[in-house]
Amino acid sequence: ADPTLTGESRLKRRAFLAASALLSLFAPSSLLAANKKKGTGAPTSGKPTSTAKPSGNAGRSAGRASAKAGRSSTKASAKGAARRESRRSYRPLVERTSPPPAAVSAPPPIERNAISLPDEPLPQWRTYEVSSTIAVNNVKGKLRVWLPLPQYKDNPWQRSLGHSWHGNFERAAVYRDPLSEMEVFYADWKEGSGAPQLQIVSQIAKQDRHFDITRRGSLAERGEVLRHCLQSTQRVPTDGLVRLTAERAIGRIKDPVAQGKAIYDWVLDNTMYDPSASGIGRGDVEAMLDSGQFSGKSADIALLFVGLCRSIGIPARPVFGLRIDNSRLFAGLGASGNLCFRQHCRAEFYTPGYGWIPVDPADVRKAIHDERLLHADPKLVVLRKLLFGFWEMNWISFNAALDVRLQGTSGRALPFLVAPQAEAAGHRFDISDSSRLSYVVNATRIDG
Incomplete structure (x- = not known):
């Protein structure tokens, strides 16, 4: 455990890691067997070794030399970053034989005991x-x-x-x-x-996308983007019945993360997945609320979440994309073969300190429909918690336009x-x- 975390943060972290471990409920037995054969490791922590501090003129000279070297290194890094940025616009395709982006090397394993928490997953590109x-x-x-x-x-x-x-x-x-x-x-x-x-x-x-509530300090989003993600659009208004519904969903909750979770839960409890809708849905939030029929496909459900968030001042946006691989959760949440009709819409909302938090209420509703899951089904209980803050990346994102x-x-x-x-x-x-x-x-x- 990280010694810098408070007792409350450790509990939250333990809950997060435990929820991540519950993914095994959805994994096929062959995958579980393969995973058991792999060892787990955890990074070790330790204090840096101390060094003797130079004194007198020698110390001052060393300090000036070190500062000068630091400034030179910073300038060189800035120039290198500028050159790299200028070349990013259109990158050539990598050769088919090229390896994926380099993953962080696994640290050496350490001794574990029966109550050790599971390791956080290393990047798996x-x-x-x-x-x-x-x-x-x-x-x-x-x-x-x-x-x-x-x-x-x-x-x-x-x-x-x-x-x-x-x-x-x-x-x-x-x-x-x-x-x-x-x-x-x-x-x-x-x-x-x-x-x-x-x-x-x-x-x-x-690689899979995870949200960890115990980690703050993400880079702030541009103000222009956040203002854009609060705007009302033709099909996603932010006033009238939309705002009234959002206010009822959050009640007296003030924390923005908890408000997003309350809206997510309201959407799950009040929508239905409709496989007969064309494409990925119309995404007309106002029409859904006016009719009282909260049914549709992924665009309808995701945009309802987005509209409710925006109406109470939480920046939110849909993310449109395409399923490209099988799912470890449920077969209906994956795709194979010709993918021409496997488009899918997810959503994310922004909170200061945490940045963009991913959600996928539409896939919860789709799994309920496809698998005929009952309210108390353990898999549904886990899936509801999992898809608030997790995206299984068997899907590629296109845009949020x-x-x-x-x-x-x-x-x-x-x-x-x-x-x-x-x-x-x-x-x-x-x-x-x-x-x-x-x-x-x-x-x-x-x-x-």
Whole structure:
């Protein structure tokens, strides 16, 4: 245990680690058996050895030399960081044989006893190659296709390693919306181009995302981003019935983390997963509350959480993405084969000191529906706790953009962009029109 933690923090940390250990309830027996064969280790702690302090003029000279060396090192580091940042915009794809981003080496094992807490997991990066193939049929006139790309901004749980594309388009490029951290690929075909087609290959490194309530001190988010994540949008208002509902959900709770948890619990207790809804849902929070029918798919449930948070002053945002691998929790929370309809929306909210806290209320409701879980089922009890602060990263994030206006068109805004869009002769269509737009997505793990 960390000697700097207070008694209360140790209890919270113990509860967090114990909840993490309960993941074994969902793991297949073969995985548990494999894990038992692996040893566990914990970092050792110790005090740095003391050194003799120089005295007199020698001490002052050494101090001046050390300070000068420190300033030189700081300047060199700043210049190196600037050069690295200037090269980050478009990174080439790594070779298929390249290893995933280097993980921290495991410390030597130490003696453990029956009451030792489980070790916190070391970084477990997994690298995937995601290939998207698009073909357009039965269209006339000029054509443009847009496709959301994986989130370009690196973070502790996802890194974009680059993209490549080819096809019979006339031109293709990528543009960004820094506020929503959205990167979009687009391609143009002139009239009479034959059968338009393209393929985009992206490489992404992933690891599971955990929130630890015993750890504070995360970097503060930009004020511009936080203000943007408090705004009302066309489908996610923050006044009227939305605010009234949020106030009822939080009651007298004042702590922002506890407020987020109260809203998360309210959403779980009052929504239903509806598999008959089209796509990932409409994401119309006001319509849901007005009708009293709190049902839908992941976008509907995640955006309801986001709207309720924003209405009481908690910055929150949806995160749209795509499932790319099997799940260790439940089969329905994973994906394999053609992933063209495996889009999924999660959410996160911001609190000072902790930063962005991940939640996934939609997957709790989906598991309840798919597995017919009862309220007192131990797996459901664990899943509810787990998905407040945990994302299983068998999923890649695209963006957090709402009311999206596609570059190069004056057409209507989209509620969100999570799948390809096409426009020909002023008419827009998407993957729901399979007679005109064919979309195939496959993901392969390439790190061994």
